[in-house]
Amino acid sequence: MPKYSGAKPYVVFNNGVLTFYYNDKYPQNAYFNVSGFEQDSVFALNPFAVNVTKVVFDDSFKNYSPKICSSCFEGFSNLTEIVNIKNFNTSSVTNMGGLFCGCYKLKSIDLSSFNTENVEDMTSMFTSCGALKSINLSTFNTKKVNCMKHMFANCVGLKNLDLSNFNTESLESLWGMFYGANRLETIDLSNFNTSKIESFSNIFNNCSNLTKIYVGKDWTTKSAKNDEYSMFFDCPNLVGGKGTKFNPEKVTYEYAKIDGGESAPGYFTEKK
Numbered sequence: 001m002p003k004y005s006g007a008k009p010y011v012v013f014n015n016g017v018l019t020f021y022y023n024d025k026y027p028q029n030a031y032f033n034v035s036g037f038e039q040d041s042v043f044a045l046n047p048f049a050v051n052v053t054k055v056v057f058d059d060s061f062k063n064y065s066p067k068i069c070s071s072c073f074e075g076f077s078n079l080t081e082i083v084n085i086k087n088f089n090t091s092s093v094t095n096m097g098g099l100f101c102g103c104y105k106l107k108s109i110d111l112s113s114f115n116t117e118n119v120e121d122m123t124s125m126f127t128s129c130g131a132l133k134s135i136n137l138s139t140f141n142t143k144k145v146n147c148m149k150h151m152f153a154n155c156v157g158l159k160n161l162d163l164s165n166f167n168t169e170s171l172e173s174l175w176g177m178f179y180g181a182n183r184l185e186t187i188d189l190s191n192f193n194t195s196k197i198e199s200f201s202n203i204f205n206n207c208s209n210l211t212k213i214y215v216g217k218d219w220t221t222k223s224a225k226n227d228e229y230s231m232f233f234d235c236p237n238l239v240g241g242k243g244t245k246f247n248p249e250k251v252t253y254e255y256a257k258i259d260g261g262e263s264a265p266g267y268f269t270e271k272k
Contacts, residue, residue: 008032009064016053016078020088022064049075057087065089070121071098080105086113097123097147104128107157110136117141120170124150133157143167149199154180162188164214164271169193176202186212190271193218200253201229204238211237214271221253231256232267241269 009022010030021030031047055073069090073079090096096116100106101124109132119142126132127150135158145168152158153176161184171194178184179202192215194200200221204210232238232251239245240259244266247255257266 007060007063009061009066011048013048013052016051017056018048018052018054019056019058020061021058022062023060049073050077052076053078054081054083055079056083057085059084059087062087062089065092067092068095069093069099070095071101073103074098074101076100077102077104079103080107082106082109085111088114090119091115092118094118095121096125097121098127099125100129101125101127102129103132104130107131108134112136112139114140116145118144120144121147122151123147124153126152126155128154130154130156133159135161137163138165140166142171144170146170147173148177149173149175150179151177152181153178155184156180156182159183159209160186163192164188164190166191167193168197170196172196173199174203175199176205178204178207180206182206182208184210186210186214188214188271189219190214190216191218192216194220194223196223197221198223198225200224200231200256202233203231204235205230205233207238208234209237210235211239213238213268215258215268216271219256219258219268221256224253235267238267240265240267 007022007024010026010032012019012021012027012029013031096119100109106129122145132155148171152161158181174197178187184207230251231253232255235246242259242261244259255265255267258268258270259266
């Protein structure tokens, strides 16, 4: 065991349970070789990944404030439970990219305790969380976030997603945000300001059960640079607010607007 003094972040793995600590009471089985605990970089916990079924945040861990937690639980394919996530202090975090990517067995995540006011990157944050049926993002502050690429890609268990509280004024990319989330029926993006977004490619592709997409007055594709790519491939059940039905030959940005009926067809429904 390394010779450390003073409070340090470390984890202990025992019988499928990975517990996070921040103190100076290092047990014999403490694992310090977690890239980023001292460098404020990525939590490289992959040595434990497939063996972890439960994650616990000890009360002591709330006194530790990392700057980056990208890929922290990436590949934890057998993780089913997270206890006391309120003790995960995210107030200084700038990057949450891939945080829960590949957590195939997680059925619900309550992140209402997360402080995201400094987060700039949420790329692939929940990608391939196939069992995820409910997710609480109600307190997320996304004012500084500039990228949400693949954020919910392949979340095949989600049926409804309300992101109406998201502030997206800094957002530059939505590439594949909901790609492959084929059970999603409704998505509420009514507060999305997309004036700076350059990439919408593949955003709703393969959302085969999607019926309604709610947007507000600040939705626009005026900054799009990759509009030649598909946005709505395989969305056969999608219907705009004034009855415009999905047309497999109309899958690019031209229909990514509030439905105006026959004179100005679109696939979105205005949220007033």
